Amino acid sequence: MRIPKSEHTARPWRIHEITPDFTLEDVWRLPTPGGPDDLRLFVADVTGTNDPSANWAWPARALWTIRWKLGELFGWDDPEHGLTTRVPSLRDRLPDDLRDGPSGPEFTGLSFSPLYQLQDEWAAEMANRTMHGVMHIGWVPDGDGRYHAQMAVLVRPNGFFGRLYMSAIAPFRYWIVYPALMRAMEREWGSVAGAVSPVR
Template sequence: MRLPKSAHTSLPWRIHELTRDFSVEDVWSFRTPGAGPGDFPAMLAAMRAAMRATGGPARLRMAVLVKPNGRFGRLYMAAIAPFRYLVVYPALTRQWERAWRAHLERTSR
């Protein structure tokens, strides 16, 4: 589910120190059935992704940070936005959900 940018910017994430001159492009929350904050595979830690308790089941949050280089960079980001929303993000979501379900199967044995 897409979240407002403040869902990322209002929290004291360490990434803010490293990305002061970046802008937040998108913030997402993903289902992680049966997950706890320490359970998500480490391979996604390189992305700005984190488990966050939400009052119910923990959810994976991903923020997309960008630093467009000049006018061309801004135009490029605007041009690829439909592709990101219609192809890239849905594919990432499906891949993460498959990986998470496989992780749960391996750890529940």
């Protein structure tokens, strides 16, 4: 469920320290009920997914495939447009305590790189021809020992083309891709949390 941006900006997340020049695109409440220590399970599930679109309905899966085919055709995702080549990694901005702490597991199937991981917060970044982006996951208390994940997407578009691209894909993200992602995530998290760390 998409929620107001203030749900992200009002919380004292550490990500605010390192992304002052990024735009907050989206904030979503994720269907991932869990206990206070379950963010690590969620991160492991997200980073270990080989193909996040595998269980999506066909419209969202088709859009996902088209995007990566276009990226391959036009070179949007070539290494020269990525981290440490087109843009420096945000790891260079991390304060000492985050730089020296755990960054979280590496991704299996996506081109994100983990930045840092805390008990209630995790962030990863990616860059391509269109933008430099950050996926931030906060673990938000609901009361009575229950928590849920909250995802924020922060972006720094790459010039006019990047701004045009982000505007063009916005309707597809909101109405097709993210709803499919939420449904798949709810199914997957139900099996992960139930098998490894029952929801409390």
